[in-house]
Amino acid sequence: MLMPEDPPVETAVVKLLGDPLRARIVRLLAEEQLCTCHLIEETGARQPTVSHHLRVLREAGFVATEPHGRYTYYRLRPEALSVLARSLGDLAARAEQAALSRRPCD
Template sequence: MVAMLEVTDVSAAACCAPLVREPLGAVDAERLARTIKALADPTRLRLLSIVAASEGQEACVCDLIEPVGLSQPTVSHHLKVLTESGFLTRSKRGTWAYYKLAPASLDEIARTLLAG
């Protein structure tokens, strides 16, 4: 099951100028490429989708291992990449880590790529 990630407010100012208005500068292109690279992995896209489709757009790492069929360390690595890229936030509750969707990061990419 793939959740649709809703992108809101594509008219707001993005950190980078939309691609169709002016060329990206070297620094903006490098930052955007790193961010998009974090999403350019099927497992990360699935994990982001699962978190987005979860109640409150939040999921425990313990609930993310089985759906993707990978070991806990591998899932944790992918979640770390998504967190460092700003797509998820992480909170610790007891021994478990919980990940929550950070929708503003998706909005930023959409504004940069789609706003015209």
């Protein structure tokens, strides 16, 4: 989850959506908790590739894991997405203000 000492919002967005397969995984996890085998089946990607993207998402705080028997299920962490959404909202508000401000050239 993004905290004040974390990397900028741009870095978080890249970690969340910066790769088409990772973005697809995020969309799938927004619908339900899935294990790696489900994600492989849904995306057609190889297991090492899916595992890599899940690791990136987990390390960035966007995905949590839950063991269930022999399998590990993955789910999106809505609180982390909410923090990112607020950061993006703040960025949009600053951009609106910037539209009214122009630095003069020397």
